[in-house]
Amino acid sequence: MPELIPNLRARRLFLDRHALAEAPAGPATGAALEALVGRIGFVQVDSINTVARAHEMILWSRRQTFRPPALKRLIERDRRLWEHWTHDASILPVGLHGLWQHRFRRDALRLEANWKRWFREGYEAQFDNILNRIARDGPVGTADVGEGEVRGKGGWWDWHPSKTALEWLWRTGRLAITRRDGFAKIYDLTERVIPEVHRAAVPAEAVTGWACRSALGQLGFATSGEIAAYWNAVSPEAARDWCREALARGEIIAAEVEGALGQRRKAFIFPEILEEEPPAPTTRLRILSPFDPALRDRDRAEFLFGFHYRIEVFVPEPKRVYGYYVFPVLEGDRLVGRIDAKAFRDAGALRVKAFWPEAGVKLSKARRSKLEAELDRLAAFAGCGRVEFLDGWERECLRRASG
Numbered sequence: 001m002p003e004l005i006p007n008l009r010a011r012r013l014f015l016d017r018h019a020l021a022e023a024p025a026g027p028a029t030g031a032a033l034e035a036l037v038g039r040i041g042f043v044q045v046d047s048i049n050t051v052a053r054a055h056e057m058i059l060w061s062r063r064q065t066f067r068p069p070a071l072k073r074l075i076e077r078d079r080r081l082w083e084h085w086t087h088d089a090s091i092l093p094v095g096l097h098g099l100w101q102h103r104f105r106r107d108a109l110r111l112e113a114n115w116k117r118w119f120r121e122g123y124e125a126q127f128d129n130i131l132n133r134i135a136r137d138g139p140v141g142t143a144d145v146g147e148g149e150v151r152g153k154g155g156w157w158d159w160h161p162s163k164t165a166l167e168w169l170w171r172t173g174r175l176a177i178t179r180r181d182g183f184a185k186i187y188d189l190t191e192r193v194i195p196e197v198h199r200a201a202v203p204a205e206a207v208t209g210w211a212c213r214s215a216l217g218q219l220g221f222a223t224s225g226e227i228a229a230y231w232n233a234v235s236p237e238a239a240r241d242w243c244r245e246a247l248a249r250g251e252i253i254a255a256e257v258e259g260a261l262g263q264r265r266k267a268f269i270f271p272e273i274l275e276e277e278p279p280a281p282t283t284r285l286r287i288l289s290p291f292d293p294a295l296r297d298r299d300r301a302e303f304l305f306g307f308h309y310r311i312e313v314f315v316p317e318p319k320r321v322y323g324y325y326v327f328p329v330l331e332g333d334r335l336v337g338r339i340d341a342k343a344f345r346d347a348g349a350l351r352v353k354a355f356w357p358e359a360g361v362k363l364s365k366a367r368r369s370k371l372e373a374e375l376d377r378l379a380a381f382a383g384c385g386r387v388e389f390l391d392g393w394e395r396e397c398l399r400r401a402s403g
Contacts, residue, residue, distance in 0.1 A: 002266065002276060004223060007258040011304055011333045012278035015219040018294040019062045020330065021281040028063035029070040034080045034093070036062060040088040041230070044291045045083065047183050047312065049106050049326045050342045051350070054291040055091055060381055061286050079195055083177045084170075085230045087296070095193050097208060101201035104173030104231060110170060126165035131174065131189070139178050139188040139298040142166060208234050212242040221269040226300060237346045243268055243328040260306030285331045285370040287378055289338060295328060307358065321398065322356060324391055329355075331370070336361045341375070343382035350379035351388045356395045363394060 015021045019039055026032065034144045037043055037190060038061065046054035059066045075091065082094045085103070123144075134140055145162035155349070166187055169175040176193035178185045191199070202210070215230035216222055222230070228239035246252045252268045259265060288295065290311050295301050300310050312320040323340040330336070340353040352375065355364060363371070375387045 002254040003253065003269070004190070004264075005255055005257045005267075005269070005274075007260055007262075007304070008333065009255050009278060010221065012281065013273070013276070014038045015281055015294065015333060016278045016303060017220050017293075018220055020286075020294055021279045021333075023284060024060075024062050024286060025284045026065070028066035030074070030078075033059070033063070033070050034074055035092055037081060037091060038093045040293050041214075042086050042092050043243045044086075044293070044296065045089045045091060046291050048325055048355065051327070051378065052343075053183070054289045055288040061144075061288050061292065062111050064241055064381070072179075079193065079366050082194060085227065085232075094194065094198050097198040098200050098202045099207055099233070101173065101205050104171075111171060126162045127169060129173075130162060130165050130169065134175070134187065134189055134266045137313050140166070141181065161355070170206065171308070194394045199256045207236050208216070208242055212246070214237055216252065216268060216270065220273060221255060221267045223265070223267050226297065227268075229297065242318055263303070265303060281333045283332045285329060285336070285367070285374050287341075287374055288328045288330055290325065290327065292328070299334070305335045309338070323354065329371070334361075336356075336367075339371075341378070343384050343385050348384070348385040348390045349383040350375065350382055351390060351394050353390050354393050354395050357397050361397070 178188040211233040
């Protein structure tokens with residue numbers, strides 16, 4: 001019989017691995033911040049700034065002494081972190097660069113197959129021009145290239161050729177992001193950004209083992225599909241093969257994980273993890289980014305926590321169930337609600353439009369006090385001096401929409 005991991009234990013294992021069990025205190029600069037990024041694996045980058053950008057809020061949720069300049073220094077000055085692609089644009093430990101060499105080659109094949117259908121012709125002719133210009137004149141952004149080219153207005157698929165070329169050269173490893181100005185990417189030659197010690201390619205045959213072992217370690221327990229999706233570095237087939245072989249040699253074992261509703265799902269786990277006693281999370285309440293690593297896999301979050309979440313940024317406003325950009329709320333080892341809040345920095349106020357509790361959760365006096373304290377901290381982080389609660393902000397739990 002496979003080992004059964006009860007739901008409470010599964011949630012605590014998962015939260016501990018994502019640095020969400022302990023209180024969000026402690027240092028958040030230099031080596032401590034670098035270690036935090038390594039512990040959670042990667043930090044997704046997103047441009048939406050209703051309160052703070054995703055990568056900043058992810059780190060703040062775990063270390064509330066964090067301030068964005070500390071991250072900027074690690075990336076742009078110390079070169080301890082770098083930015084590339086996992087399932088989306090992410091900030092990663094620089095030591096992973098050698099493992100990404102296979103991805104550069106893989107992405108080149110994928111982009112070649114698709115981008116000629118998606119983008120305007122002429123971007124390939126710009127590769128050498130851009131590389132020579134950067135080598136001669138230094139870093140550039142998209143605003144610095146494309147003189148004389150027609151600039152489309154149709155969205156990401158209508159980039160001018162030089163912008164497409166910049167993105168191609170970044171995705172395939174010829175360029176790296178040296179800094180961001182505001183949120184705009186500034187590109188330089190990879191050898192000027194990534195320290196030489198980290199640029200050596202890891203042998204291709206070692207990548208699958210690393211990707212699968214590290215993903216399973218980060219997740220605590222996982223299906224082969226979850227393992228493949230974590231870094232998006234290997235195919236589902238390769239992850240299945242690795243799991244089968246690792247199971248046969250006793251490196252991993254099969255288990256069953258109990259979901260929030262008592263359902264069970266087969267998964268793999270390192271046997272030594274069964275000996276761990278995951279810590280009981282702090283009972284404080286914290287507000288998470290919608291792109292938090294613990295919530296990136298929406299199906300996994302729903303299975304473990306019974307929390308159905310879909311971001312509604314691209315949903316027309318009349319069809320939104322909750323709101324444009326709504327933040328999940330974690331209390332202890334439970335996701336207890338979601339909150340619609342926005343920073344109005346010109347007015348110095350973080351305005352709370354709505355809080356929806358999950359089923360069975362009441363906004364008791366104690367919970368309200370914890371929520372207000374967390375909102376005060378979030379307001380300060382967002383550069384606001386106060387929190388304003390709009391009329392009708394306390395909402396009832398909504399029945400989950402089907403599908």
